[in-house]
Amino acid sequence: MDNTFKDYQLPDKRGHYKQFGGKYVPETLIPALEELEHHYDKSKKDSVFQTELYNLLKHYAGRETALYHAARISEELGFDVWLKREDLNHTGAHKINNALGQILLAIRMGKQRIIAETGAGQHGVAVATVAARFGLECIIYMGEEDIRRQKLNVFRMRLLGAEVRSVVSGSKTLKDATNESIRDWVTHVDTTYYLIGSTVGPHPYPMLVRDFQSVIGKETKEQFIKQTGKDLPNRLVACVGGGSNAMGMFYAFLQDDIKIIGVEAAGKGLESGAHAATLTKGEFGVLHGAASSLLQNEDGQVTLPHSISAGLDYPGVGPEHSYLNQTGRVNYHTAMDQEALDAFKWLSEKEGILPALESAHALAYLRQDDNGIEQGEDVVVCLSGRGDKDVHTVAGALGVDL
Amino acid sequence: MNRIRRLFNEPKEKLIPFLTAGYPEMDCTVELVCTAAEAGADMVEIGIPFSDPQADGPIIQASSQLALDKGITLKMIFEQVQEIRTRTDVPIALMGYYNSILKMGHDSFLNHCVKAGVDGVILPDLPLHEAKPFCESAKSQGVFPILLVAPNTTSERIRNISELAGGLIYAVSILGVTGNDLSSKDALKSYLIRVRENSAAPFVVGFGISTREDVLWFNQYADGVVVGSAILKNMDGKDDIFKTTKEFIQTLKGIT
Numbered sequence: 001m002d003n004t005f006k007d008y009q010l011p012d013k014r015g016h017y018k019q020f021g022g023k024y025v026p027e028t029l030i031p032a033l034e035e036l037e038h039h040y041d042k043s044k045k046d047s048v049f050q051t052e053l054y055n056l057l058k059h060y061a062g063r064e065t066a067l068y069h070a071a072r073i074s075e076e077l078g079f080d081v082w083l084k085r086e087d088l089n090h091t092g093a094h095k096i097n098n099a100l101g102q103i104l105l106a107i108r109m110g111k112q113r114i115i116a117e118t119g120a121g122q123h124g125v126a127v128a129t130v131a132a133r134f135g136l137e138c139i140i141y142m143g144e145e146d147i148r149r150q151k152l153n154v155f156r157m158r159l160l161g162a163e164v165r166s167v168v169s170g171s172k173t174l175k176d177a178t179n180e181s182i183r184d185w186v187t188h189v190d191t192t193y194y195l196i197g198s199t200v201g202p203h204p205y206p207m208l209v210r211d212f213q214s215v216i217g218k219e220t221k222e223q224f225i226k227q228t229g230k231d232l233p234n235r236l237v238a239c240v241g242g243g244s245n246a247m248g249m250f251y252a253f254l255q256d257d258i259k260i261i262g263v264e265a266a267g268k269g270l271e272s273g274a275h276a277a278t279l280t281k282g283e284f285g286v287l288h289g290a291a292s293s294l295l296q297n298e299d300g301q302v303t304l305p306h307s308i309s310a311g312l313d314y315p316g317v318g319p320e321h322s323y324l325n326q327t328g329r330v331n332y333h334t335a336m337d338q339e340a341l342d343a344f345k346w347l348s349e350k351e352g353i354l355p356a357l358e359s360a361h362a363l364a365y366l367r368q369d370d371n372g373i374e375q376g377e378d379v380v381v382c383l384s385g386r387g388d389k390d391v392h393t394v395a396g397a398l399g400v401d402l
Numbered sequence: 403m404n405r406i407r408r409l410f411n412e413p414k415e416k417l418i419p420f421l422t423a424g425y426p427e428m429d430c431t432v433e434l435v436c437t438a439a440e441a442g443a444d445m446v447e448i449g450i451p452f453s454d455p456q457a458d459g460p461i462i463q464a465s466s467q468l469a470l471d472k473g474i475t476l477k478m479i480f481e482q483v484q485e486i487r488t489r490t491d492v493p494i495a496l497m498g499y500y501n502s503i504l505k506m507g508h509d510s511f512l513n514h515c516v517k518a519g520v521d522g523v524i525l526p527d528l529p530l531h532e533a534k535p536f537c538e539s540a541k542s543q544g545v546f547p548i549l550l551v552a553p554n555t556t557s558e559r560i561r562n563i564s565e566l567a568g569g570l571i572y573a574v575s576i577l578g579v580t581g582n583d584l585s586s587k588d589a590l591k592s593y594l595i596r597v598r599e600n601s602a603a604p605f606v607v608g609f610g611i612s613t614r615e616d617v618l619w620f621n622q623y624a625d626g627v628v629v630g631s632a633i634l635k636n637m638d639g640k641d642d643i644f645k646t647t648k649e650f651i652q653t654l655k656g657i658t
Contacts, residue, residue, distance in 0.1 A: 014531055024500055024527045026457045028552040028577055030559075169463050175454060182456045187578040189554065286501045286527070287454060299475045300505030301453040 015203020093385030101212030106193035119174030120310030121153025123197030198242025199318030202289030213248025265307035276305035354387035416626030424469030450498030459581030522546035581631030
């Protein structure tokens with residue numbers, strides 16, 4: 001490996017990862033982003049902030065999460081699989097790590113009103129949860145189409161006291177919910193904190209979401225050494241939609257001599273057009289405030305992605321992933337809907353763990369013939385969330401009427 | 403000389419109607435722009451429809467989506483401007499989101515602008531620190547990059563933005579998206595005076611402006627006003643969109 005990552009310090013001051021990242025937003029939001037940068041910088045050196053966050057992660061979210069040696073699938077595969085159990089967090093996924101970090105920032109910035117976008121509803125539930133915990137007003141934007149598909153999460157958010165606003169513009173899905181959140185933020189920028197759920201959006205969001213999620217990789221590193229006596233695993237694997245669980249897992253290992261794999265959603269197949277493989281099939285573009293890889297047509301219009309997993313069903317991807325892809329530090333593979341479904345059943349039956357359909361894409365990679373994994377390797381997979389939320393989708397795909 | 407520069411050399415009240423390209427029908431834009439010019443528009447802003455217009459309110463969003471559904475493309479918009487240019491010399495600015503320009507490429511986009519007769523480009527999602535490469539290229543081709551300032555933009559930033567833009571800047575009237583309600587006149591006035599004091603270039607005001615009274619009031623403090631959502635909304639349910647647009651622009655201009 002070259003030395004690029006020995007002293008890795010991106011993004012630069014303006015939020016760029018070389019040509020990726022930046023702040024492509026209406027001028028009205030620039031002061032808000034600068035204020036956020038200022039408070040975030042301060043929080044990094046503030047031991048009171050760090051202690052409060054640590055305590056919330058430990059006692060409220062339930063960290064640290066286990067690093068579990070999946071013995072039965074390891075035996076079947078011929079290499080050792082270690083699952084980083086983010087599914088064991090409060091609210092059932094890694095999303096809470098970031099929601100807790102950002103809500104503390106919002107409080108320090110004196111913002112009383114929290115807004116967020118959500119696709120499947122996992123991030124929305126995490127935000128509604130932390131807003132309830134701190135007694136803040138919470139509005140979640142969700143596409144009309146997603147509200148229909150994810151009734152259970154919509155009800156959960158309402159139980160937590162959040163207002164769920166239906167977005168009827170554009171394709172009525174996650175990207176439009178994000179547009180609507182940005183419009184709300186532009187209009188109420190003085191009072192409102194926009195709590196973005198992934199490593200996307202304008203600087204400093206991709207950086208701070210990565211940093212709040214980097215607890216995943218830090219814990220993994222320590223646990224791996226303690227549990228195996230070895231220095232490092234041979235390989236890391238994580239699914240990539242916007243890319244927050246993956247950045248959280250990868251960040252602590254970028255400078256290490258190990259292979260890192262991101263797995264995108266190939267949907268019904270890369271040639272079908274119905275996929276969400278942004279890095280594999282997208283082109284350079286700007287969406288939701290950042291330059292990155294983007295699924296778009298020849299006229300620069302954003303095209304609709306598809307994945308069986310709502311959390312991966314996004315036409316953009318975090319700018320840092322675009323950079324890691326371009327430099328070759330991370331290799332990006334894909335897994336199709338059917339492979340993810342098969343992996344979902346496989347892990348459930350073999351290990352007694354229902355994985356989120358997002359995480360099932362990372363698991364599917366383990367079973368692909370051309371994955372390059374050698375016998376005897378130690379492979380860490382980020383199990384980003386639990387699969388309870390996907391039971392209806394899986395039942396539908398299997399033709400089971402619940 | 404750039405038509406926008408020539409216009410803003412004249413100290414007079416200015417009205418800039420906004421029209422979404424390809425709305426309400428693909429082939430309406432040429433006639434609508436010419437109608438607007440004949441009715442007294444001093445300059446016309448043509449919106450490039452984008453799938454994800456984050457600075458726009460519901461009216462312009464819906465018009466963009468409709469035009470996209472009908473199949474409008476950036477190349478078609480340039481062809482329309484080229485046709486408009488055979489009929490009127492009214493200054494024309496395109497308004498679009500950066501990805502549309504990026505996908506075509508700065509150079510190719512600007513070549514099309516020059517060839518078609520586009521005088522300026524308004525990019526609501528290209529703020530100061532990302533805008534330099536595009537602005538330098540545009541200026542070297544004689545096309546005005548029209549950058550935006552907002553009520554919460556610092557005075558120093560207004561200076562830097564106006565210096566980079568050079569020919570004209572666009573002051574957003576409110577914290578919000580297109581078509582929102584205006585805030586108090588007192589707050590607006592002190593904001594516009596601050597833009598005047600700090601801008602190195604002339605400036606127009608837009609967002610939420612919809613009546614003759616607004617046009618008069620804003621022209622006291624700014625070099626012109628943009629009316630967008632109200633122009634599109636006025637076409638709703640009308641049989642003759644050309645006639646109604648002509649009458650509405652005349653009303654906005656105070657021509658009776």
